[in-house]
Amino acid sequence: MQPVHEWHAAPLPADEAKRLQLLRSLDLLDTAQEEVFDRVTRVVAELLQVPIALVSLVDEHRQWFKSRIGLDVCETARDVSFCAHALHSGRLLLVEDTRDDPRFAGNPLVTGAPHIRFYAGVPLRSSDGLVLGTLCAIDTKPRTLSASLQASLCDLAATVEREIVQREAARETRELQEADRRKLRLSESRFHTIFQRTPTGKAIVDLSGRFVEVNPKLCEITGYSADELVTMTFQQITEEADLPADLQLVSELLDGARKTYTLEKRYRRRDGEPVWIELSVALIRDERGLPLHFVSVMHDITSRKHSEEMLRDYRQELERRVLERTCELTSSRTTLQTITDNLPVLIAHVDADLRYRFNNQMYREVFGVEPAALRGKYVLDTIGAATFERCLPYFRRVLAGERVTHEDIVYEGAPGRIWNATYIPEYRRDDVGGFYIMSQDITETKRRENQMRSEVMLDALTGLPNRRALAEQLALSVDAARDEDVPFALFFMDLDGFKSVNDQHGHDTGDALLRQVAARLKKTTRAGDLVCRLAGDEFVLLARGIASASACSRIAQDICRAIGRPFELGCGEAHLGTSVGIAMCAGGFDTSAEAILADADRAMYEAKRKGRNGFRFAPVFAEATTPAIDDYRHEILTMRN
Missing domain, CATH: 3.30.450.20 (PAS domain)
Structure with a gap:
């Protein structure tokens, strides 16, 4: 007679009511699949070589799968759920053989389809630390998981976590927008004034390319009236030879590969004459991250051409x-x-x-x-x-x-x-x-070309190098770290409390505050360091020659102290903090500029989640081949903890 194996349902978390309230407010349950989550489960399945990978959200009586690879059903009962146990796990719930674990040996999902023998699940937390679900990997045979793969699974979970935290922030934003409806109407009125009266062409363009709203300067550039332009698309007035490059950049915007782009191209005016423009385009998305429309700015550069x-x-x-x-x-x-x-x-x-x-x-x-x-x-x-x-x-x-x-x-x-x-x-x-x-x-x-290039590389508000300058210098630093063993550190900074100052006192005060922040960062850092403004209240410091986590900690502490001092404004004082994410790169690490910037960004969000006005290190999981690199990795991990 076969032995009877028992299984145990997971107990309810102490914060169950609060956890369920938040989960149901995020518009995640019972929604369509999304590429931002599916991309992660595909990577988990490929990286860990497992047949099943899930983003699981634990509801009151069920677990529902926001993304699933290798599983036909979209939900299972909570009392048989492995992920319900992971709600109580600090970092990673790892079950190498379910039949050797009394919690799961008799579980119907083990004894029957899908015959789970291996489970690894990382809790997905909100900004307040509430566990909403897991990113998990499942196999039908027992197996072990190396420390490196465990760390990679946790990193991928952090990506999902960040998406959830962003949606949580979006929900809070919607609530604030409801309370600030009158302020929003005033802002829209100001935007309309700026849109109509600035001396550059401006347009709001829908996702198909049709002009939704245009300003008088764009009518002057193209020779069409506003009534004519809103019946047309940008494709219709773009010179045919210049259209493929423009459409490719639009596609990259929609795919999320870039946030903005700038392009020199030609329009065909109403009278048939070509006109050269410098076009800058940004994609506006809604609170769920879905594309809404494009905002385009056009400068007439025909004379220069x-x-x-x-x-x-x-x-x-x-x-x-x-x-x-x-x-x-x-x-x-x-x-x-x-x-x-x-x-x-x-x-x-x-x-x-x-x-x-x-x-x-x-x-x-x-x-x-x-x-x-x-x-x-x-x-x-x-x-x-x-x-x-x-x-x-x-x-x-x-x-x-x-x-x-x-x-x-x-x-x-x-x-x-x-x-x-x-x-x-x-x-x-x-x-x-x-x-x-x-x-x-x-x-x-060449002098004029270099001058024009320098202007393109600077942020107009603060005078600091901009995102384009950072991308160029960061790529050079990564090459130097790989080819010449020259280490560097990247500090990703996001101001804490800036939005409330900006909303309370207006954008002019906010701009003045950003200029003061830029000045303090320049004064705090070394002469050879590169301080950049990415956008909004995000800043990045690229410090070359930094080879230890302790040196990075001192720099981050100096930054936090500098930004933590009161700022003098015309209306009084402003108090800010800054959350700093640190990523380090040295010889022996094979990475890319985009990857290390993303690592620092994730570490910054971790610093925010841990209490704000502080710093966190990005994980370091390079394969060390020399004692020096082993020591480097050990110091980084020590500083993180």
Whole structure:
């Protein structure tokens, strides 16, 4: 006779009533599947190689699956639920063989379908620590789970937890919006005034691309009236050649791959003429994260584009004319010298052995050598070994018969100037016997380009580097950590209490407060550190050369103390805090810029959940291959605890 195994239903948590009230208010139960949750369960199933992965929400009499992989039913009774036991688990409930565990040996889900033999479940907590459900992995055979995979499962649960916390915050926001309805109407009135009167084109565009609302400046740019534009889509007035790139960026917005984008493209005006615009687009989502519409801002850059085109045409025409005249006057050196000596361009003729055959007077100005003295001399001896090494690949290409342009050359004779050189092959019958060099000074053009690039990299409100600058510098730091063993730390900061100040005193006061925060962060950090403003009240510090968790802790404490001091406003004092998430990167860790930023972001949310105005470290689970890396990981884990 077979032995009878018992099983035990999990006891109710002490905070059961409060837990159920919150769960039912989040609009998660009995809702459609969502990619943000399904993406996590797919990763769990693939990472742990299990047939079943679930996001389970524990209701009063049932457990309901918000996301499920490998299971046909959408809910089971709570009294047979493994996840109900996980409500009492601090971090991870791990059952390696259910038949060896008296709590589950006789459970109908073990003795019958789906025949659970292995279970690993991580509690999903609200911002107040209430356990709403679990992220769990299930197998039909016993198995063990390495510490690394346990940590990865907990990290994935933190992603689901963050989504739930965001929805919890969204619910609180909806309640606040109900109380602040009058303030919202005033805000909408201000937005309408700004929308209509600013000197840039603005539009609200629905998800299909149709203009919903446009301002007078956009009508001026396109030549259409507002009544005409609201019957059209942006696709209809976009130049056909520019449309694919625009649609690709729109798709990335909708997929969540980016939050905004900026693009230079052409509209076709009502009169048929093209107009160049710089387009900036943001996607507005509702409180559930669903896309609502796009907000677009357009600057007319037609004049700048025409200037760039004229400059490009001028350079090409100059090259063409010089080449024509050089070819025509090869037999008359005196005439050729006279013409080229009066052009503000370095002009030379070089043979196949890379010896000069001709130089104009600009060589005396730049290199301090008489042009006639250079004839028969090697190019290497004039431009220097370092410059010659950079130019040699281009010389080889032109001698192979290719017309080549070489950007950003700095000659040793003129270190403060930047040149653009064109190398044109000289054909003698069917062979290339040498080539012509025309180098134009583009120092001022590069200066303007660099100035424009610097402006694009700065946050207009605080003057700090913006998200684009952070992405560039963070990618360089990750490469340096991987290739050159140069460590760094990333501090993700979110202001505590800023929203209440902003709502109470208005956006102008909020902007002034953000500028003070930026100034304090710059003063608190080292001169070589990069302090950036991402958006809203989020700031990031990139500190290079930081190799220990204790150093990171001191920096984070300095930041919290600096932000914790009262801020002087025109209406009185403001008191803020900051929650800081810290992610570290050193040699031996293989990661990406996006991953380490996400790690710091998650650690910041953990700091908020732990009480705000403090800091938390992101987990470190790299495979250590040397004692130094083992010590590094141990110190990080010690600081986290």
